Amino acid sequence: MNRYPTNSDTRRWDGKRVHLTTTYPLIPISFSDIYIIATETDYLDVLAKKYYGDQTLWWVIAQANGIKATLKAPTGQQLRIPRDIQSILTNFFSENK
Secondary structure (H helix, E strand, O other), X not given: OOOOOHHHEEEOOOOOEEEOOOOOOOOOOOOOOEEEEOOOOOEHHHHHHHHHOOHHHHHHHHHHXXXXXXXXXXXXXXXXXXXXXXXXXXXXXXXXX
């Protein structure tokens, strides 16, 4: 699987391929959010698969919890799992046209 979506690259004036910057939306707190305590075996992609049915949505959990540069969930930390995934994805796609 390619780690870059097919629409994330373009060509510069000199013909070199470059990747566009992805912008992630702010994810507001909602009453429907789920809260869990991360164990040492938790990874964001596995949690995304469990709660959203799609492991590629790991970034939603990372963005909601301020986690950067890792898929490993911080052991013992309370994690917020946003439930309004459709609204989040709508915002994501509108910011990254």
